[in-house]
Amino acid sequence: MDISRRIARSRPLATTAMHGRVDAMKARGEDVIDFSIAISHFQAPPAVLDAVRAGLELPSLPYTAVGGDAGIRARLAAKVVNENRIPATPAEILVTNGCKQALYQALYVMADPGDAVIIFKPHWPAYVATCKLLELEPVLVDLPAEITEALLDNLPPARILIINNPHNPTGAVLSDVELDRIAAWLKRTGTLAIVDESYEKLIFDGVHASLAARPDWQDIGIVTLFSASQSYAMMGWRAGFAVAPAHVVAAMETLQGPITAAAPMLMQLAMAAAFESGDAHIMLADYRQRRDLVLDLVHGLPWLTMQRPASGPYLWADISRLTMETVNFSERLLADCAVAVMPGDALGVPGHIRIGYISDGVATLRRGVQAIIGYGNALYRANRSAA
Template identity: 60%
Template sequence: MKISHRIAASRPLATTAMHGRVEAFRNEGMGIIDFSIAISHFSPPSPVLDAVTRAVQDERTMPYTGVAGALDVRRSLCAKLGRENGIPAEANEIIVTNGAKQALYEALYAMTDPGDTVLIFRPHWPAYVTTCQLLGLRPLLVDLPANITPETLAACPRADLVIINNPHNPTGKVFDRDELGHLADWVEAIGAQVIVDESYEHLSFGPVHTSFASQCDWRAIGVVTLFSASQSYAMMGWRLGFALAPPEIASAMQTLQGPITAATSHLAQVATVAAFDCGVQQHMIDEYRDRRDQVLHHVRELPWMRMHCPDSGPYLWGDVRALTHDTEAFAEALLAEEGVAIMPGDALGMPGFIRIGYICDDVYTLMEGVRRLVAFGDRIAADLAADPVADR
C-alpha cells in the first residue's frame, strides 16, 4: 500500500489532533476539561436558525450553485464588506468556502509555487505552517513584535507572501491603523502578496478592528482576506467562511475548489448571509470579557506564569518558561494528571508558552479547570524549588 511522500512527511494539525484526543477520552467516559480549542457555549444567533429553517421549509430541493457561491449570497457579502470593513468589492471577488481553513489552503495554492517563501509571525495559528508544508512552501517564522514599525519590518526576511492574522490568535493583539499602514508599505516595497486572516474581526474587547484591505490598494498588491463565522457567531461546526480576493486570484481559487468540494452547501450559504448580517454579538463579547477577567484575576499572582490581558479573541496566552520550555510534555502531564487539555506553545511556534481556550462550558467548569492547572503548576514549582537542576 502506497502513501504519498508529501502526506507521509506531514503531521496532523496540532489543534484538531488534541481536540480529537479529548473527544476519544470523553467517549470512554473520562471527564476532560478542554481548553485546547475554543468552542463557544453560546447558540448561533436566532436570525441564522430562522433563515435556515425557512430555507428547509420553503425549498424542497436544495440547488447546486456556482462554485464561488450563489450570486445573491456574494452580493450580500459585498454589502457586508462595504458596511463593516470599508472595502468596496464586487461579487466576482468573493468565494464562499467551507470555513477559513479551506480558503487559506486555496489562497496559498493559488498564489504560490513549491519552494516559495511565506513569512509568518509567531506565535501563529498552527494551520498556517502546516498548510505551507503540505504545499511544499518554506515558512519563515518571525517573532511578532509588540508594535509593527518600519524598523521591525526592515529586520524581517523578504518573502514571496506574508500571512497577517488580525485580530491575532493566540495573543489577542489588534493591529492599529498605523501598523497596518507600515505593513502595506513594506509588502508593496518587497513585492510580496498577502493573506490576511480576519476570522476574529468581531471579537474585540475595546480596540477597533480595521481591515488591512481598507488601508491599501489590495487588488494591486494581491491581498486575500479570510473571514469566518465560527467564533464571531458561535458556529464552529457549521464550517462557514469566505474570502475576498482580486478577481484573478478568486478565479484561481474557484478552479481549485471546483474538483474538491464544488460550492458549499446551499444551507451553508443561507446561514453565511444570515450570520454576517448579524453584526457584533455584544452579549457574547461581554461574557467573554468577564470570563477573561476572572481567569486573569485567579492567575495574576502566580510566580511561575505570566499571562497578559488580550484585547480580543477566545484565547489566553501564558508564559510558563519559569517552569519549563517543553510545553508539549507539560500539556501531556496536565492531561494525564488533572484531566485538563491545553494547547502547548510548541504547536504555535513558541515553546514555553501555553494557550487556553476559555469560552467553553459553564463558568464553574472553566474555573475548575483553571484551579487544576494552577495546582499542577504549583506542584512543578515546588519540585523545582526542592531540586533546582531537575529536568522538567
C-alpha cells in the first residue's frame, strides 16, 4: 500500500534514530555508551512519586477536558505567574503529552503551508522536522553570540520566530536586554513567536527570564512551551504544557481533541507536582560537576573547542579541525569505540558534535569522553602526518 506524499518525503529525527540504534545495540548485549541524547540518571522528584501514589488511590482517573483538568491548569497558571512572571490565566494553559506535541500544535494553528519560520542554528532537530511535516518553510539563521537590533532587523520576513531559551545545544541563556530587543522587533514586524523554555531549571550561570514576562505578551503573539522532561528528570513521562493567548489555546485544543484528547490525568497530577516542587538543587549540582569534569578532560586539545555552557544537559564541541565530516566521525566512533554522539549536521551545523553528559555514572562518563579524546587524537596525528 502506498503512503502519503507528506510522510514519504519525511525522515525520522536524527536524534531519536541514533538513540534507537544504541538501544538496539544494548538489547543485543553490546556495551555502548550513549551520549547522543540526554537521559538523566536521577529519579523524578519525591513530590512527583507521592502525587502518583495518591492518584492511584483515587476512586477513578477520569477523562479531563482536552486542554487539561481545570485544577491542574490553575496550578500551572500559578507557576508561570509566580516563577516566570507571565501574567497568564488557566484559560491560557494547554496540557500536552510532552513539548513536541505542544510545538506541533502551536505551529499548526499559527501558520499556514508555505509560511516562513525563522530558526536559529544549531537547533533542536524537531523544530525543522515539524515545520517540514506541516509544509512550512524553515529559515535557518546562525545563532549569534548576542542578539542585537541589527541582527533582528536583517532577518527575513517570517510568520513565526522560534526561540530556544535556554538553548539546546549551546547552553546559551538570553539576557533581559536581548529579550527586550526581541519583543520590540516582534511588535514592530508583526512576527509571532514560539519560545521553548524546556531547560528553564537547568541554569548554571546567569538567570533565566521568559520572553512572555510582559503585560502585552498576548498582543505580541507569544506561545511559551514548558516541559518536565529535563528540568525534573521526567523524560519518559511525556509531560509538557503551553502558555498561549486564550484563542490560540482554543485552536490548539481543537487540533488536540481528535488526535490524543486530554493528556492522562495521572501524568497531569505528576507534572503539576513537579513544577510545584521547586528547583532541583542536588541534580543541578551533580550536572555542574559532570560538565566541569568533561571540560577539564578536553582542555587543551588542539582539535576540539568546547565552550562552558551556562545551562542544559549538553556540551557542544567544535571538531572541525579534524577535517572529517562529523556524520562520518560519529559513525566511526560508534563502530570502533562503542560511543554514540550526535553529529552537528543533525542540528544544522556540521563540524560539531553534541554530547549528552548526564546519563549513567561518572565513571562511564569519564570512560566515554576519554574514548572520544583517544579517537580524536589518533585522527589528528594521522592528519598531521599526512600533511
